[in-house]
Amino acid sequence: GIQVEQSPPDLILQEGANSTLRCNFSDSVNNLQWFHQNPWGQLINLFYIPSGTKQNGRLSATTVATERYSLLYISSSQTTDSGVYFCAVGGFQKLVFGTGTRLLVSP
Amino acid sequence: DTGVSQDPRHKITKRGQNVTFRCDPISEHNRLYWYRQTLGQGPEFLTYFQNEAQLEKSRLLSDRFSAERPKGSFSTLEIQRTEQGDSAMYLCASSLVIDEQFFGPGTRLTVL
Numbered sequence: 001g002i003q004v005e006q007s008p009p010d011l012i013l014q015e016g017a018n019s020t021l022r023c024n025f026s027d028s029v030n031n032l033q034w035f036h037q038n039p040w041g042q043l044i045n046l047f048y049i050p051s052g053t054k055q056n057g058r059l060s061a062t063t064v065a066t067e068r069y070s071l072l073y074i075s076s077s078q079t080t081d082s083g084v085y086f087c088a089v090g091g092f093q094k095l096v097f098g099t100g101t102r103l104l105v106s107p
Numbered sequence: 108d109t110g111v112s113q114d115p116r117h118k119i120t121k122r123g124q125n126v127t128f129r130c131d132p133i134s135e136h137n138r139l140y141w142y143r144q145t146l147g148q149g150p151e152f153l154t155y156f157q158n159e160a161q162l163e164k165s166r167l168l169s170d171r172f173s174a175e176r177p178k179g180s181f182s183t184l185e186i187q188r189t190e191q192g193d194s195a196m197y198l199c200a201s202s203l204v205i206d207e208q209f210f211g212p213g214t215r216l217t218v219l
Contacts, residue, residue, distance in 0.1 A: 097149030
């Protein structure tokens with residue numbers, strides 16, 4: 001089955017710093033989503049981005065489907081950005097998740 | 108517009124007992140998915156429905172697990188004869204066909 005790798009596994013930032021999270025996947029996909037999991041376990045949708053570039057406030061994402069990777073950019077990080085970020089990919093059915101990037105933003 | 112809801116949010120049970128979880132998807136969504144997440148891992152796919160038809164089941168879904176979506180609306184996931192290894196967060200998601208999946212808050216199961 002498809003493999004998803006996320007890097008880095010852990011990231012510690014000072015408030016205000018920028019960061020880039022990476023997601024590599026092993027096969028062509030029709031669906032790619034980025035999520036933020038809050039401390040209560042809720043998965044919050046950030047981007048639905050099987051290809052191209054999208055921006056939403058301080059967050060943006062780019063997927064290069066032909067090269068099988070996606071990047072999530074966080075600018076001017078805030079303490080509320082802390083949590084686990086997941087990339088998930090798939091066809092038109094199930095999603096396969098990576099193991100996540102655990103982000104800690106300190107004041 | 109309400110999101111995906113799950114009930115209960117937490118369940119503590121003793122080994123060997125049966126448990127049932129409920130998921131109510133976003134109202135117009137015809138696909139409903141179940142995932143399981145253990146500590147430190149990403150969610151793993153269990154099964155999904157399109158309307159009332161169960162179209163795929165993971166090999167993670169042993170014979171003790173059964174899922175239903177009887178009228179194509181809400182779904183239930185039942186675990187029979189629970190084991191300590193079943194302790195996890197059970198997540199439900201819904202979508203339109205060929206579209207973004209939205210997740211519920213999850214049911215956290217602890218098997219003592």
